[in-house]
Amino acid sequence: MTDQAVDTGSRTPDAARRPSGETAASAPCPPAPPSRFLGRTRELKELLADIERAGLNTIAGRKAPRARVLLIAGRPGSGRTALAEELVRQVADRYPDGVLRARLTEPGGTPVPTGRAARGLLGQLPAPAAPGADEDELTATLRAALASRRVVLLLDDAADAEQVDELVPDTPDCLVVAVSRGPLTGIPDVRPCVLGGLDTHSAVDLLTRRTGPVRVTVDPCAAQQLAEECHGEPATLLLAGGWLADRPKVAVADLVAQLRADPAAGPLDRVLGLVHDGLPAAAARMLRLLSLAPAGLVDPHTASALAGCSPQAATETLDTFHRLALLHQVPATGLLYEVPGCLHPLLTALAARLDRPAELRLARARALERTVRMLHACRLAAETGEAALARRQALPRALRFAGPEEAATWLDERREALLTAAALAVADGELDTLARRLMSQLVRALVAHVGTEDATCDLYAVHRLVLDVAERRSLPREKAAALLNLADLDARTGRTAEALTRYRAALDAGREGRDPYAVGRAMESLGGAHQELGDLDRAADWYGRALAERLARDQRADAARLYGRIASAHACAGRHEEALRHWRAAVTEHRRGGDVAACARALGELARAQEYTGRFEESLRTCREAVARARRAGDERLEAGLHLRLADTLERLGDPTAARLHRESAGRMLGDELAGVPEERG
Incomplete structure (x- = not known):
């Protein structure tokens, strides 16, 4: 989801897709691989010097209270992310606790909430915060976790200064590298490094890498003119080079002439238009529909569902898009790609102009349905026994996983995209049935492969989405279930007061929906919450109400458990005769x-x-x-x-x-x- 960049080599995956529990800061950084970074020599030198530059506090004789913030400002597609990654690569050995990464803007342009960004950074340390914690608690936990560490924070695509300021560590031993479209006014002692286009030599070199040396060598003037028409923007140059590489008989001068025929549009719009118009109709339609991919992540299954074609055809088309620099391949994965952040809004505009709204909604519904089926197959892969094997064999071959390890890897690589897909489906409001099925399968897959404890934060987010749908659709039984699940997570993480409030709301929803299971569960859980808070009289009272509910329905096993819980409450209160009576029962x-x-x-x-x-x-x-x-x-x-x-x-x-x-x-x-x-x- 990062910008197309000057770096034409391998890329570091986004931090939000880092596996749960894996941390970039848990061990010293290994030696960085050789970089294929192009140009930006002056900017890189200035940024490195800015790290050592004395700040205002140092000049005034005071110790710097916070980490130094370096800002790389530029338009999407200018290579700002690649420059930030190269800077981090060169200074990583100075910060033995590693590099933490967070993207602060969604592919569609929506700013990421600061609390969510802080939670993602905490997960990389790892120092996970309690599920349901508010933004202030999360940022305070992050600062406390970084107080004794030496790390680099790479904050990509920041929307404003407030986003960055809340995440800056309160220690001068850390370094923050922020990437943004413009200046971050409001953060003290920040000098932006503003990026323009590449110099002509680097721009021509980038074209040569894409097209081969022959056409550039025979017409160097046309190559320089093409670099000028592209304004030296790396993303535009990569697209132009891919277009030429796909047409070996077209001269560079011909491309320059076509770009000059439409001077009104921006260079990236013009080159993307040429690439799009040169694709077959089915491939062009798939390219536009990739703007609907959650979190900008695409694999053959997602692409085939969006376009309504076979996974094999989607695989071949995605490979073509990758060759044309329309997609980036996510490192250390199989056929998983990401839509560059600079292309996402342009593809969205193309889809809005050329595709009907009903077609876009149908494509989104097909993608959700395919995701539900993949999650179902992922969950089945974790089950054992002959019955589970028979269910797996009944699945279509394209949906089967080779084993639980492959299914767990698939789930881990796509956790961010799956959570985003659920959030987008709920926000849509017209696909609630699919959204409910998706969230149900996502919860089961996370519990099967990750475990309830390790997936607590993700489960909390999903249950809140379920609650939103239940309240919007007036589904009291689902509302009660969501509230019970959220309250259980609150209670498990020590937020007993919040759990108590949700258990009461679940009791009301269960009564409204005439759900005896939810009513009994809520009463028993209310007793447990009061007992945890030390209110033993109320605990015994709620246990007694739950017991009456179970006895009325002749649920003897549950009644036996509740007799024990009542006895435990009485024993804690010192009422041993009452405890004795209930233990006998x-x-x-x-x-x-x-x-x-x-x-x-x-x-x-x-x-x-x-x-x-x-x-x-x-x-x-x-x-x-x-x-x-x-x-x-x-x-x-x-x-x-x-x-x-x-x-x-x-x-x-x-x-x-x-x-x-x-x-x-x-x-x-x-x-x-x-x-x-x-x-x-x-």
Whole structure:
């Protein structure tokens, strides 16, 4: 999604597509590969010198309170990103904690929220913030994480000074390289490096690399004229060179003449128009529709769905676009490309002018449908067993993954695009059915391949989108489910007060939608949230309401669990007689249900409650029964824990010999783990 640039070699992938948990700052930077960077010698020298230049604070005798900010300003397509990458490559060895990258503008021109950019940078450290944290919390966490590090921050395509200012570390040991269209007024001590066109020699050299030396050598004047017509812009020169390379019999002078025939348009518009008009009709239509690709990322499946052709035909066309410099290939991936940021608005304008709105909506719907099917196949790849194998074999060959590793890689490379696709589908408002299916499959794929803990931030974002759709479409059951999922994530990350508010809203939505499952879940979760906050009376009250709901529906297993939770709340409040009564009820329900392991656990807790109330002989008998049931269930860890509890009870009853035997039994079961198990003292 970066601009077409002067650097014609390999490119560094955008930071937002870095795999979860992988960090550019977790290890010293390896030696940089040789660069194929062209021109910009003077600008690069000035930027390197600006790093060492004394700032205003130094001149005034004060220590610099923040990181130095270097600004590279220029129009999209001027090579500003390539210059920033080359600068970072040359100074990376001075910053041992690595390079962090963030793009601050969407391909369509929408500024990226500062909180989202800060979360992406934190994920690269890694120092992930809590899901649902607001912008101020995220930026404060980022500054705290960078306070003890020496890193380079590359902030690409900044929309304004406020975006950059919120992300600047409060330490002079870091360096910020910002790329923007114009000056960032408001950030102190920033001197912009403004880019124009390439010098003539570098521009002609870039053309030579694209077209070969023959045509430039036979007509050097025409090559210089073409460089002038392109205003020395690297993106325009790359397109012009690709157009000439695709037409080996066309002279450079002929291209110059065609460009001069339409002097009103800008150079990039003129060259893109020539390239577009020279494509076959189907390929030209596909090129325009690539502007609909989420996050500017395109693969054969996305392209084939947008254009309505086969994946094989899409693969061949994308390869042609890559040769023409219409697409960049994402490094370290297979057939994954990105639409250059400077071309995205031009392609959007072409699509709006040449394609009907209904055709664009149909293309977007086809792409969403294909994405849903790919996510379904991705999730199936993580499943095991004969039934999962049969479901995978039933898929079309083009949708099958070779194995779970390939599916996980596919999901990781496209996580940003998939989240963007979900957000765009929800914002559209007319594709809510597809959006709901997409978000459902995305959640399942993330849980299957990434895990709930590692994908918490992504899951939080998806559930918020589900909530938006449910509220817009007045779907109380889906609203309750989304609120419960969000509240669970809040509770898991320590945001108990926020979770409490969402559980109450989920309870109201569940009642409105007459969803007994949501109502019962919300009540039980409200009890858990109040217990976490230390309000044990309200916790027991909400557990009791949830219990009444379960008993009314004869859900005995859930009722048994709730008896245990009520007993736990009473025990924490010191009401041991009440705890004893409810643990007995829990044991009874587990016996009826035939859950031997759960019954053993409940008996162990019942023995603890009996011990607290001074019923030591009863506690001893109950604990022995619990050990027997744990042995029947085959749960050695549970049995070992009960042996330890039984040993404590025997010691209180004055039988250290029997207590020692039970501890030895637990030791044989736990082995080395026993060293980390503290002795219980009631």
